[in-house]
Amino acid sequence: MSIRPWRDIVRRESRQIMVGNVPVGGGAPVTVQTMTNTPTSDAAATIDQIRRCEDVGVDLIRVSCPDTDSTAALPEIVRAANVPIIADIHFHYKRALEAADAGAACLRINPGNIGSPDRVAEVVRAAKANGCAIRIGVNGGSLEKHLLEKYGEPCPDALVESAMDHIKLLQDHDFHEYKVAVKASDFFLAVAAYQQLASVVDCPLHLGITEAGGFVGGTVKSSIGIGSLLWFGIGDTIRVSLSAEPEDEVRVGFEILKALGIRNRGVRVVSCPSCARQGFDVIRTVQALEERLQHIRTPMSLSVLGCVVNGPGEARETDVGITGGGNGKHMVYLSGVTDHHVQDADMIDHIVRLVEAKAAEIESHAAAAKLAAE
Known part of the structure; x- marks a missing residue:
């Protein structure tokens, strides 16, 4: 028995997936992520920023891939990086196919946003063929129109329903190497949505308070929201979203984990x-x-x-x-x-x-x- 039971954090049980060589979920250490803000097409600048994040301990790095120039630069970035690269795909399914072939370890994509079932099937096939995981990223600021009409406003039920709809699209193709986020800039909404989702799925959960703000305000919001969830035992990987340099996001992420005694570095x-x-x-x-x-x-x-x-x-x-x-x-x-x-x-x-x-x-x-x- 622990001599300090009031400090014990019992983590939610989840199945484990691999993002490159990094295990996520299933009792693995909570990972810290960030996202580059350089044009991904500028491989040298992006790699330089990745290096700075690696120096402060980042586990996973996401890069945006909005166009063909970005995915064309991805192979060089992946080769240079010492941590797995996650390709952020918005709506164009071909960028997902290109990113998977380019060596991305994970695709951040919402299957329901990329068009027909045939396109979803193509992305799943590419992910399977290249050993890619997928991160479903539901956001309170970009919920589907039919859910906003149904619920009237972003709410926990709407975020969770959106996540479950996207999950089903992957499961229908027998794809299970996914993690899910239900982010919102309102940390009350985000925390409630994550708590609700955690009770109905067994996949790893990626935590974040999106558009949290500048360094000071965003750190406070993220610490309250992410910290509360981690204290409840919810969360397998985190990103602190700040209007600041990516390496600062990493530092704050590790400070949150250190404060909770979940993971110590430095x-x-x-x-x-x-x-x-x-x-x-x-x-x-x-x-x-x-x-x-x-x-x-x-x-x-x-x-x-x-x-x-x-x-x-x-x-x-x-x-x-x-x-x-x-x-x-x-x-x-x-x-x-x-x-x-x-x-x-x-x-x-x-x-x-x-x-x-x-x-x-x-x-x-x-x-x-x-x-x-x-």
Whole structure:
């Protein structure tokens, strides 16, 4: 039994699909996605953006394929990428056929939006032949006309009915390698739709609050919506949709997962909001440390507290910690234990070196444990 049952998250059971070499659903780690915003036809620019996202840990990347120039560039992009590429197809089924042949690991397409049953059959055949998964992407802002007429407005029932209609089109062709999203910019609507859908399907679910907004507002909306669903155990892959750079979406996605204890990557920073008691500039220190520690992928924790009120208690729970003291002299904690002091001028460089050393130590112990188990 867990010693902290109030923190347990029991994930919804779902069957597993493969998106390239990445498992989604079926108990696999929740994956973090983003989407490029460069013209896909500009392969060099798109690859450069993909590289930046890979550097911060992205698992899957979606690229838009609205025209033949985009799908023509896709083979080069797929070859260069170190993560599976998802081709976003809107209405033209031929773009889906081209993307599947070009090496896309997944097609984002709504089968009901591409025309006749024959076209759906062609897309399914191409997906099967190329080992592509399909992501059905229902969106509250683009619901089918007959559903809007039936329900009067976007609502959970309408989003779920749309998803079920699209699912049936794939199942009628004996295709089951799909995941589903029922996104909306209203996170109340999205959360309710996902909860309802989760109870009637066994496929993996892709979470997102669409058109969430700018970096600050969109992060808040996405954290509430996606975070609530993940806390309920719902969700197998996520995308944080921000009017910001794709790599920022990835960072926020991982922060949501870290906050919930679902998946840890990199340094989890515990820091105070600062006040008149602070012994150093907490805000600027945290900003500098977050920027300089982005290269750390090892899961670990760092506490940065401005004074001794809560500092020692927080430091006891982290791998590396610092608490502000008087006269520009601050206490450093290693593995929760007081270790030494550091002066203002050396503090940031010193903490970076300590975190890097601790990450190397953790990785060394993990490698030794793995070798011993083998």
